Amino acid sequence: MDFEDTVEEAAFRTEVRAFLAGNAERKKRGAPPSRSRNVGPEELASAKKYQGAKAAAGLSGLTWPKQWGGREAPPIFQVIYNQEEEAYSIPRGVFEIGLGMCIPTMMAYATQDQLKRYVPKALHGNEVWCQLFSEPSGGSDVAAVRTRAERDGDTWTINGQKIWTSGAQFSDFGIIVTRSDPTVPKHMGLTFFFLDMKSPGIEIRPIKQASGASHFNEVFFTDVKVPDAQRLGGVGQGWRVSLTTLMNERLAIGDVPRPDVEDLLDLCRIIDLDGAPAIQNVAVREKIADMHVRSQGMKYTRFRTMTALSRGQTPGPESSIGKLVNAAKLQDIASFGLDMLGSAGIVMDKELAPMNAMFQEALLGAPASRIAGGTDEILRNIIAERVLGLPGDIRVDKEIPFNRLPTGKR
Amino acid sequence: MNFDFSDEQRQLRDQARRFLTEHSTSKRIRQVLDGVAPYDRAMWQEIAAMGWLGAAVPEEYGGAGLGHVGLCVLAEELGRALAPVPFASSVYLATEALLLAGSEAQKAELLPKLAAGELIGTLAWAEGAGNPNPAQIKARIIGGKLTGVKWPVPDGGIADIALVVARDETDRVVLALVRLGGAGVHPEALTTIDPTREQAKLSFDGVPVEVLPGDGWDTLERVLDRAAVLIAFEQVGLAQACLDMAVAFAMERHAFGRPIGSFQAIKHKLADVYVATELARSNAYYGAWALSAGAGELPLAAAAARVSATEAAWFAAKENIQTHGGIGFTWEMDCHLYYRRAKLLGLTLGSAPWWKDRVVAALETRNAA
Numbered sequence: 208m209d210f211e212d213t214v215e216e217a218a219f220r221t222e223v224r225a226f227l228a229g230n231a232e233r234k235k236r237g238a239p240p241s242r243s244r245n246v247g248p249e250e251l252a253s254a255k256k257y258q259g260a261k262a263a264a265g266l267s268g269l270t271w272p273k274q275w276g277g278r279e280a281p282p283i284f285q286v287i288y289n290q291e292e293e294a295y296s297i298p299r300g301v302f303e304i305g306l307g308m309c310i311p312t313m314m315a316y317a318t319q320d321q322l323k324r325y326v327p328k329a330l331h332g333n334e335v336w337c338q339l340f341s342e343p344s345g346g347s348d349v350a351a352v353r354t355r356a357e358r359d360g361d362t363w364t365i366n367g368q369k370i371w372t373s374g375a376q377f378s379d380f381g382i383i384v385t386r387s388d389p390t391v392p393k394h395m396g397l398t399f400f401f402l403d404m405k406s407p408g409i410e411i412r413p414i415k416q417a418s419g420a421s422h423f424n425e426v427f428f429t430d431v432k433v434p435d436a437q438r439l440g441g442v443g444q445g446w447r448v449s450l451t452t453l454m455n456e457r458l459a460i461g462d463v464p465r466p467d468v469e470d471l472l473d474l475c476r477i478i479d480l481d482g483a484p485a486i487q488n489v490a491v492r493e494k495i496a497d498m499h500v501r502s503q504g505m506k507y508t509r510f511r512t513m514t515a516l517s518r519g520q521t522p523g524p525e526s527s528i529g530k531l532v533n534a535a536k537l538q539d540i541a542s543f544g545l546d547m548l549g550s551a552g553i554v555m556d557k558e559l560a561p562m563n564a565m566f567q568e569a570l571l572g573a574p575a576s577r578i579a580g581g582t583d584e585i586l587r588n589i590i591a592e593r594v595l596g597l598p599g600d601i602r603v604d605k606e607i608p609f610n611r612l613p614t615g616k617r
Numbered sequence: 618m619n620f621d622f623s624d625e626q627r628q629l630r631d632q633a634r635r636f637l638t639e640h641s642t643s644k645r646i647r648q649v650l651d652g653v654a655p656y657d658r659a660m661w662q663e664i665a666a667m668g669w670l671g672a673a674v675p676e677e678y679g680g681a682g683l684g685h686v687g688l689c690v691l692a693e694e695l696g697r698a699l700a701p702v703p704f705a706s707s708v709y710l711a712t713e714a715l716l717l718a719g720s721e722a723q724k725a726e727l728l729p730k731l732a733a734g735e736l737i738g739t740l741a742w743a744e745g746a747g748n749p750n751p752a753q754i755k756a757r758i759i760g761g762k763l764t765g766v767k768w769p770v771p772d773g774g775i776a777d778i779a780l781v782v783a784r785d786e787t788d789r790v791v792l793a794l795v796r797l798g799g800a801g802v803h804p805e806a807l808t809t810i811d812p813t814r815e816q817a818k819l820s821f822d823g824v825p826v827e828v829l830p831g832d833g834w835d836t837l838e839r840v841l842d843r844a845a846v847l848i849a850f851e852q853v854g855l856a857q858a859c860l861d862m863a864v865a866f867a868m869e870r871h872a873f874g875r876p877i878g879s880f881q882a883i884k885h886k887l888a889d890v891y892v893a894t895e896l897a898r899s900n901a902y903y904g905a906w907a908l909s910a911g912a913g914e915l916p917l918a919a920a921a922a923r924v925s926a927t928e929a930a931w932f933a934a935k936e937n938i939q940t941h942g943g944i945g946f947t948w949e950m951d952c953h954l955y956y957r958r959a960k961l962l963g964l965t966l967g968s969a970p971w972w973k974d975r976v977v978a979a980l981e982t983r984n985a986a
Contacts, residue, residue, distance in 0.1 A: 504896030591884035
């Protein structure tokens with residue numbers, strides 16, 4: 208056992224470090240920048256500039272084919288890149304979905320001419336993509352899509368509503384799954400497209416979250432026209448295409464939400480509890496130990512995943528536990544951080560709340576982490592079924608035409 | 618990044634699993650449970666013949682020199698199989714203590730015999746209730762002779778030698794080697810929650826000892842750290858065995874017209890057991906690295922491995938019974954064997970609150986450095 212890079216990995220790490228040193232600013236010690244900040248025009252411009260530099264340096268689309276500007280590198284290179292980027296303040300939240308999910312789906316289903324038109328502009332940060340899957344009536348039940356697509360010759364007309372769309376307000380293009388035939392069972396009547404987000408009939412409204420931030424949007428479609436040439440996959444084959452998208456979810460390695468246990472330790476040192484530093488309190492120590500064990504358990508689980516990737520193997524099932532563990536841990540650490548402040552834990556004025564109010568902000572943001580990108584419950588189902596091999600739930604919606612499924616009031 | 622076992626270590630694991638599946642059967646474990654024998658002597662001899670007892674002992678002392686990662690691999694399998702042998706006491710405690718603090722003469726005499734299974738060793742620190750604490754030590758050595766009472770002592774009734782934590786004439790805590798066969802040693806078998814692992818109360822009445830060089834308490838803590846990593850692997854193996862058993866039962870057992878494993882109440886419970894087991898496994902791997910590399914991080918890595926594995930083993934063992942329902946708490950099902958062992962392993966080196974405090978103490982030391 209060791210934690211060393213291979214020769215190739217070490218050379219790549221050096222390359223990444225040189226790029227980052229010349230193109231980004233190191234994070235300052237202490238609290239991270241506020242999570243509640245939304246992506247405005249300034250952030251968008253800076254994200255596009257950074258993406259352009261990254262692509263020009265050959266550090267974007269690392270695992271992609273060389274034909275499309277990638278370097279056909281093994282996935283461990285992406286992990287190394289993410290690790291190094293952690294130390295820098297990088298504009299986030301603009302390109303992850305497009306380059307991580309949308310373009311890989313395009314590569315699997317679009318024509319060569321379409322790829323020539325769209326891939327380079329996405330890779331170099333000129334155009335932004337979003338993913339239009341979730342709907343008000345289908346969150347965890349992703350296939351319960353009601354947005355209709357009706358065909359007339361070579362043109363499809365889309366009507367309906369999508370929700371939880373990250374970045375829709377500044378996206379140029381999107382991929383969308385629609386219902387083209389409601390008279391067949393749920394998974395069979397779906398058709399998949401890509402479309403221009405500036406098309407007439409698209410209206411985008413930000414969703415204000417409980418934390419005050421707006422990371423997501425509602426997107427309304429009224430008679431939006433999409434040419435049949437922009438269909439990805441066959442008519443009625445949209446579910447299969449959706450699975451391709453979901454399988455391309457970015458390797459979620461190296462993303463440790465803050466505050467983590469180190470931040471909790473920092474807080475315990477500056478806070479007094481019953482006349483002594485909080486870290487001397489027995490109950491506090493027990494909690495810190497619990498959090499350390501979860502945090503380190505995740506760190507070394509990531510190392511196991513990296514080992515598999517470094518050996519060119521598929522990571523084992525342990526790589527599936529990350530989001531489930533991290534989201535719950537974030538909420539626990541945030542809540543415990545506030546507990547240590549007593550009644551002042553409620554205060555999130557930056558001048559008064561310790562550590563730039565990061566614990567208060569995390570408390571309000573944590574519920575979203577346990578839901579977005581797969582709820583805790585769906586993730587447990589996935590572990591139980593795909594890892595442990597337990598049977599799927601009994602389904603009442605498999606054989607029935609979609610338009611005859613019972614619906615609730617919400 | 619190479620944070621996994623080597624091919625050679627995987628082969629060792631496969632070999633160990635094959636042997637233990639064949640020999641550490643429910644029937645043979647239950648003979649110890651029922652008091653037919655204090656441990657499975659035949660299994661012990663075969664394990665010795667395969668060289669497992671000396672896996673981490675250097676070749677110059679009659680060991681196999683496989684290193685501590687090899688020993689971790691074996692520990693996981695022994696834990697999975699609930700092996701009813703004094704492996705932990707003799708190997709993780711006595712052998713490790715001698716390797717760390719024994720005199721050259723003690724090592725040359727005793728390590729080859731421990732590695733060959735000719736001697737069984739143990740370590741006696743506890744004097745009744747309480748986690749490791751030097752203030753607890755009342756056993757006293759005066760004029761080279763030990764007087765005092767130690768309990769519980771793992772495998773105290775079957776061990777030939779013990780490393781005993783005691784105070785000398787100057788009140789200093791020392792570690793002393795005691796040969797248990799002679800006069801003045803009074804072993805008394807204890808009734809415990811897990812009869813598949815022997816435990817005794819040892820009374821010493823003026824027994825001659827050889828004091829080991831160095832600070833006894835410091836040695837004890839270092840031995841406990843090493844044992845914590847090794848027992849963490851036993852706990853991970855046990856947790857995995859419980860999870861496998863619960864999953865198999867949940868697929869097989871039907872209620873309300875369907876396998877109970879299709880109910881989310883069961884699926885989510887077992888998914889949580891899986892998560893706890895994988896976190897414990899990853900923490901144990903880091904402990905294995907720190908142990909084999911002789912890293913300064915060992916105290917923190919060991920404490921984290923122990924806390925994580927103690928939680929996972931206990932969680933997996935109790936939820937395995939719960940998944941089984943009524944039959945899970947019958948004598949005839951093996952669920953209770955894992956349940957007993959899980960709690961025993963979680964207590965034997967001191968309980969979770971003590972180890973949690975060690976996690977934080979090590980974090981404080983690290984951040985101060």
